[in-house]
Amino acid sequence: MADVGTHEPMAQTDAAIEWWRGAAIYQIYPRSFMDANGDGIGDLPGITSRMEHIASLGVDAIWISPFFTSPMKDFGYDVADYRDVDPIFGTLADFDALVARAHALGLKVLIDQVYSHTSDEHPWFVESRKSRDNPRSDWYVWADAKPDGTPPSNWQSVFGGPAWTWDARRGQYYLHNFLSCQPQLNGHNPAVQDAILDVMRFWLDRGVDGFRIDALNFAMHDPALRDNPPAPPTDRPRTRPFDFQRKIHNMSHPDIPGFIERIRAVTDAYDAIFTVAEVGGDEAEAEMKAFTQGDGRLNSAYGFNFLYADRLTPGLVCAALAEWPETGGTGWPSWAFENHDAPRAVSRWCAPEHRERFARMKMALLASLRGNIILYQGEELGLTQVDIPFDQLQDPEAIANWPLTLSRDGARTPMPWHGEAGGGFGADTPWLPLGQENLQRSVAQQDADPASLLALTRELIALRKSSPALRHGGAACKAMGALLRLERSSGGERVVCLFNMSPDTLDNIPIPQGETLCSVNSVKDSLGPYAAVMVRA
The missing domain is CATH 2.60.40.1180 (Golgi alpha-mannosidase II)
Structure with missing residues (x-):
């Protein structure tokens, strides 16, 4: 099925090329990677215990999705304390041990950062909602109702319904681009920016090597609160009110790059720090370039070129690469075919009878792309999307929009470490079912098979690292x-x-x-x- 030779590395043409340029990064969704204490939810000690598997892939870095203190209404993307570990996942000492183990194995550690919003249980918001004149009253986006009591603008939430919720304590509406329990930070406020930069320093001082920044183009809004115009007609299905608007006023404000330059100033004070932003939306390519322009902003950005595409075609690949020409001042891209928010690619892009062959071709393609490549946990095994029954759904978006939105839970199912019941994840009843089909693709089974997708993935990443042309050409x-x-x-x-x-x-x-x-x-x-x-x- 595959023939990947052993090849000596070509001479490096530029010894000063940054470690991250062309890197392979492995995304870990901590709830579903490995459960060390048997409570059904993955945790930081579980990640540490399986770090050798990640290192065996030959990747350069790991990216860990949020593990911070949170009420888990959006599974960690609703942060209640940026500087601590949620007890579900462990402790700060567990995180320090994880970093030490990763570094001992030659892996860089990137962590998720959510700078556009917090949980409504964060102390900043608890204080902000108390009154209109407290020290943090302007740390979130508050606005009076229109004369008829309706919200200040027509902005819609990504997860459905208005992006404004009435708060009787202040007698005002607050903005939330996602769930109503995720109030929007006022990124225009210098004090908010200062607090976020202090959070970055906290984790940098603990040894992290960089950040993946979530939903960065939502970090600032139009202070005039102008209505969004309607979106033009489209052949794509519209399953949420959010889909009916051009999102030009509730996100993508032109002042965001100025905040990014402050972020870069902080990371430049530490050695070899890497920053990559997630950027979605109708103007994603332009924003990704703006966020990574020159040497004073972020190192890289990735969008949704592949994550929600219905088909993988040569034209799609060429169009995506064409957005990032090798010209001065143009940023450096990152690519992902799967992640915790997007359905498994092998389930989207080919018929079931072709999945084994397709997964191998897809991995070879990913390894050949110009830019950084991001593998989502289980992608090296060819995991498929699991059909989660409605009564077992955890994803708030899927529950709210059922059955029109494909559940994100289907891509968040636990890693199968072996093929027996429970998959070696660590609990008899994990927070999501593993899926019987994926048990047959376990790490243990593929480790024992030199012709497996897992073996091919290791060979392809080694080939990419040995070839300057493939890594950064x-x-x-x-x-x-x-x-x-x-x-x-x-x-x-x-x-x-x-x-x-x-x-x-x-x-x-x-x-x-x-x-x-x-x-x-x-x-x-x-x-x-x-x-x-x-x-x-």
Whole structure:
């Protein structure tokens, strides 16, 4: 099924290239990675206990989704204390032990940071809602009702319904772009920015190597509270009121890059710190470039080019890469095919009978992209989306919009460490079911199989690290029907990658002459279904 040779690394053309440029990053969703205490929920000691598995992949860094004190209404993205670990996940001492173990294994540690909103149980909001004249009264976005008592603007929440909730304590509405228990911080307030920067310093002083910043383009709003205009007609289904508007006033304010420059000033005071922003929305590409422009802003950004795409096509790949040309001042991209918010790619992008072959081609493609690549836990196993019955749903968005929104829970199911009941996750009844199909793709089973997707993933990441062209070189992309041709180059090295993104054999495809670095799924004089080949030409 695969042929990945052993190749000596090419000479590095620039010893000063940053560690993160072209890095492979492994995302950990802590609730579902490993449960060390048997309560059904993954935790920090569980992550530490399985760190060798992550290191065996050859990735450069881990990114841990929120583990901070939280009422867990949105599973950690509603932070009640930025500077502590929620007891569900452990303690600060457990986090320190995790960092020490990761660093001992050569892994950088990135943590999630949520700067656009907090939980309504955060002490900042508790104080802010008490009155209109307390020291933190302007730390959140408050506004009077219109004369008829309706909300100050027509803005809609991502999770459904108005983005404003009435608070009788202050006699005002407060803004929340997500759940009503996630009030919006007033990012325009310098005191709020100062507090956030202090949070960053707290974690940097504990040894973290960087941050993934959640929903950064929601960090500031239009102070005039102008209504959003209606969105133009579209063929895409609209399942939420949020989908009916152009979100130009409740997010994406032009002052956000100024705050980003303050973030960069803090991280520059520490050694080799990496920052990547999640950026979604209608203007994502322009915002990602603005957030990463020059040397005074973030290092990288990633959007939703692939995360919610219905199909993986050569045209989609080339269009995404074309947004990040190798020109001065243009930022450095990061790419993810899956994450904790998006359905598993193998369930979105191919028929069930093709999943094994497709997963292998997909992993080869990810390893060949120009930019940083982010693997979501279980992607190295080819995990599929689990169908969670309504009575077992945990995801507040899915519950609110059932059945029109595909549950995020289906991509958040626990890691199967072995194929027996419970999957070795650590509890007889985990917080979400593992899914019987995924038990058959366990780490233990694939560890014992040299032809497994897990083995291929390790080989592909090693190949990427050994090749300057694949890790940080330039990219030329060409889409030809179902065939994708991707050429990567750096210095004297040129790697040509061909991918058949269809379930049909492509005949008469000229395979480049040279050293075959990788061959996946039947590559001879033709490209078999979902086949891929990389050649150092």
